[in-house]
Amino acid sequence: MDQHILDEQLTYYRKMAQEYDTTNGQTDDLQRAFARASELLQQLAPVEQMLELACGTGIWTRTLLPLGRALTAIDASPEMLALARQNVGTTVQFEQADLFAWQPRQQYDLVFFANWLSHVPPRRLNAFLDTIAGAVRPGGSVVIVDQYAPMPEDREISVQTEDGAIYAKRSLRDGQAFTIVKVFYDLPIIANLLEALDFTVAVHTLDDVFFFLHAQRQAT
Ligand SMILES: C[S@@+](CC[C@H](N)C(=O)[O-])C[C@H]1O[C@@H](n2cnc3c(N)ncnc32)[C@H](O)[C@@H]1O
Structure with a gap:
């Protein structure tokens, strides 16, 4: 199926880990959008147990850390x-896992x-959102920050597949090129899927490209 692309x-x-912080989040627009996301995130504090998925170099891990008592990334x-360990420190519990096989403990x-x-x-x-729903305690929250529209680099050499996936090209500084998945999900579709899993959803657009979605699981 799509395993080879994943x-x-x-x-x-x-391979691009060392380049990540210098190639992402550099424009003023992006900084503004992420500052707004960070403000919205802070409105959910304080919490006890937090989990960050696909933490990368720890850009958001640093923002999350003061919002709760314990953080796993x-x-x-x-x-x-x-x-991320170097950038954020050892109070975070970092774990290596493939999110397509991972199950919350x-x-x-x-x-x-x-x-x-x-x-x-x-x-x-669907399987991914089901797994996420299982990781949230009743009354707890899921927050997703991502793109609902392409940036200029996403428009380059991308191929739309039958199921709506977009395979985009990315290159390292040394010229090595890779194919990745890049999907701009329809926000009402994501909201409906989470509502069907017993969440109440609020979506904020941060600019023309990024959204902040807060989904709160029904308390039992
Ligand atoms: C676009 S980066 C996002 C990093 C960080 N969340 C941020 O916003 O700066 C995507 C991250 O997903 C991770 N990743 C890729 N495939 C993964 C997988 N199958 N399971 C878990 N993480 C994966 C990458 O290593 C990378 O850190």
Whole structure:
């Protein structure tokens, strides 16, 4: 199926870990959008147990850390995790796991992921959201920050597949090129899927490209 693309996507992120912080979040527009996301996130504090998925180099891990008592951050790339550990410190529990195989061992008050949903292929979306729902305690929250529209780099050499996945090209500074998944999900579709899993959903658009989605699980 799409496993080879997911493997290539992870290889790309493993190899670009050292480049990540200098190639992402550099424009003023992006900084403004992420500052707004950070403000919205702070409105959910204080919480107890937090989980971050696909933490990368720890850009959002640093923002999350003061919002709760304990933070676990997961990524499949050991290179990304090493940088996150260096950037954020050892009070975070970092774990290496493939999110397409991972199952939560406990429930959290806040589950957060930024710039990850758009890398989940449409065929795996339902299973992924089901797993996430199982990781949130009743009354707890999921926050997703991601793109609902392409940036200029996403328009380059991308191929739309039958199931709506977009395979985009990404290159390292040395010229090595990789294919990754990049999907701009329709926000009402994501909201409906989460509502069907017993969440109440609020979506904020941060600019013309990024959204912040807060889904709160019904308290029992
Ligand atoms: C676009 S980066 C986002 C990083 C961070 N959340 C941020 O916003 O800066 C995507 C992250 O997903 C991780 N990743 C890729 N495939 C994965 C997988 N199968 N399971 C877990 N993490 C994966 C990569 O290593 C990378 O750190």
